[in-house]
Amino acid sequence: MSDSRVPNSSGQGPGGRRRSWAELLAGRVKRQKYSPERAQKLKESAVRLLRSRQDLSALLLEVEGLQCKKLCLSNLIDCGSSEAHANQSNSFIGSALQDQASRLGVPVGILSATMVASGVGQICAAPVDPSHPVLLTVEQRKKLSSLLEVAQYLLAHNMFSRLSFCQELWKIQNSLLLEAVWHLHVQSIVSLQELLESHPDMRGVGAWLFRNLCCLCEQIEASCQHADVARAMLSDFVQMFVLRGFQKNSDLRRTVEPEKVPQVAVDVLQRMLIFALDALAAGVQEESSTHKTLRGWFDVFSGHTLGSIISTDSPKRFFSHTLTQILTHSPVLKASDAVQMQREWSFARTHPLLTALYRRLFVMLSPEELVGHLQEVLETQEVNWQRVLSFVSALVVCFPEAQQLLKDWVARLMVQAFESCQLDNMVTAFLVVRQAALEGPSAFQSYADWFKASFGSARGYHGCSKKALVFLFKFLSDLVPFESPRYLQVHILHPPLVPSRYRSLLTDYISLAKTRLADLKVSIENMGLYEDLSSAGDITEPHSQALQDVEKAIMVFEHTGKIPVTVMEASIFRRPYYMSHFLPALLTPRVLPKVPDSRVAFIESLKRADKIPPSLYSTYCQACTTAEAKPEDASLGVRADxxxxxxxxxxxxxxxxxxxxxxxxxxxxxxxxxxxxxxxxxxxxxxxxxxxxxxxxxxxxxxxxxxxxxxxxxxxxxxxxxxxxxxxxxxxxxxxxxxxxxxxxxxxxxxxxxxxxxxxxxxxxxxxxxxxxxxxxxxxxxx
Incomplete structure (x- = not known):
């Protein structure tokens, strides 16, 4: 067929002029009549061609020629040029896109989505500040704002396909900046949920979000000039993750919120927490980039970040889930390790970032909920003992009411342990009590007092049967190789009450404990009245310990007006220490004040109770008189005349x-x-x-x-x-x-x-x- 209008194989017309693709397409439309099926296939082919085209601006120019110059993407997003979008009407842009879509034979929504996605890619591909890798520069932010105005108009007139736009965005995921995604969400172009749902790889998008959130948290703590934007971004992302990831199943409307979004949300939050816990376990250095990242992330647990969703149930479920992850992450330590190392896990020695995280969790959860949750985790899962015990310390320090809650829980554990010889409950009870006691008497009763109350009378947990007695001493004996000397001294000085016919069980344990103390070169007689069990295990010299005991005994006497029970017991059951160390430290000669102070009153009370030998008291009085008579004697600590x-x-x-x-x-x-x-x-x-x-x-x-x-x-x-x-x-x-x-x-x-x-x-x-x-x-x- 000879037709001068039909180009040759090179696409040239008569006279060698190269014909445009639009002319070629128009010629084929005139010559051929397509069936509906063939027309649909042609449209699909055009859409595929459009999506595979790398340079959309060049394609539009090829379709419209030089008249399309005003619609070039570089002009639409370049708000500083003379041909900026500000000089054009949105209606003109919309009509032009409709005309182009009809000429290309593709839906206008797909064409518009592809054009805007390509524009976002160009903006993100521009050079960014290396110190803020997830944030836009000021110039990029202006260009994106201009482009999104066009997108909002197209969306309002049903000329924009959200699904196609999301799919196009994920094609440029590696260069996509997190702030650009956030602006799309804030300006209602596409929500974060829609973007996540459209991603073909759930784990892939979770990893991408994790990396970007780490950078974002670091920049927040680095006090950059865009810190306010970064905080707003983090708050919006976390709110979406918490709200969608921790809703009840009945709350999820599957037609709007498919299951993929909650999975991605939980995955990202868990990645961030595991990263933080691993960094804390490795010993993160202060002022390092990791330290800044953790500080920024832990701030999301504040009410300021959760903001508008704080009234829902999702934050509480998120906090409970986080607490479970903290207590169970990397359970590498055994109970025997905890017995030896728990002094290092007190509140004062726990990393400040972890204690700060605990306090954030305490804001949302009540003490009853926290103790109940801890009990549930210990009963059902393998735990990280370091985290469990540091959590107990934080609990008793931050909540005065936690002392009684822990006592009640420990009492239940002890009853269950002796009823059926459950070793796990016994270990848990002892570790919890010892950990809480490390925080001092203001937070929890001393371990010695708890041990005496639990086993020092016929009403103790062990008094029900011989089986219970054997269970107790078997447990205490197994602990001996791992025990601190102070706990062994408590067990020896305040032994469990045992019927005479079972006395051999106690004597065997006492012998074993004393042998262990001898191996450690610790004397049982030199244990002070007020021991600091939170110390690193070093044994204080008797005289130094006696000075501390005197100071604390006088302090107790000032508050109660009575001789402390500990001093009275020592005068009877621990007479060698009382006579050789405590009284000499108390009766140090000095110039007596004109108005008797607490020390004088305490000494007089002991004398009236016959707890000071008359000869020792007489020597003390004589030395004080000598000090008053010879003030120049500096050996008595008296000011020189x-x-x-x-x-x-x-x-x-x-x-x-x-x-x-x-x-x-x-x-x-x-x-x-x-x-x-x-x-x-x-x-x-x-x-x-x-x-x-x-x-x-x-x-x-x-x-x-x-x-x-x-x-x-x-x-x-x-x-x-x-x-x-x-x-x-x-x-x-x-x-x-x-x-x-x-x-x-x-x-x-x-x-x-x-x-x-x-x-x-x-x-x-x-x-x-x-x-x-x-x-x-x-x-x-x-x-």
């Missing part, structure tokens, strides 16, 4: 007191240094040395450490120096206390025992040093 300031020892005493006064202002280093020089000179004068004594050997005293021989003046100089050492340490500790462990939010600190321990250690050193053995060392230091 100014009248003796001209004497060498008096001058040394005055210089040492001036040094202690200078320590109240640590910034005056030059004053302190100058005062040390003064002390050095006065020490030489007090020891009877002159400037002519050039030889160091002449300045030293030849001593035998076993049998020191010192002159009275030398004795007094040594006492002055050691007493000043202790007093200066106490002054420095009061001005600048030793470093304490702090929490992130809530500002909870340890109870200050560390500074008292430091002072007690200094006193112990001062009293244990031989009075003359260190005089040479002091001379070397001061000279």
């Amino acid at each position: 100014p009248s003796c300031a001209e004497e060498p020892l008096g001058q040394l005493t005055a210089a040492l007191e001036e040094l202690r006064a200078s320590m109240t202002n640590p910034s005056q280093h030059d004053v302190i240094s100058a005062q040390v020089a003064v002390i050095s000179e006065r020490l030489r004068a007090a020891l009877g040395h002159t400037d002519d004594d050039d030889s160091v050997e002449l300045a030293k005293i030849q001593l035998s450490i076993d049998t020191p021989r010192l002159e009275p003046r030398e004795h007094m100089a040594v006492d002055l120096l050691l007493t000043s050492f202790c007093q200066n340490l106490m002054t420095a500790s009061s001005v600048a206390p030793p470093e304490r462990t702090q929490q992130n939010s809530g500002s909870t600190v340890e109870d200050g025992l560390s500074s008292r321990k430091t002072i007690a250690l200094a006193n112990r050193l001062a009293l244990s040093w031989a009075r003359g053995a260190w005089i040479s060392h002091w001379r070397d230091v001061w000279d």
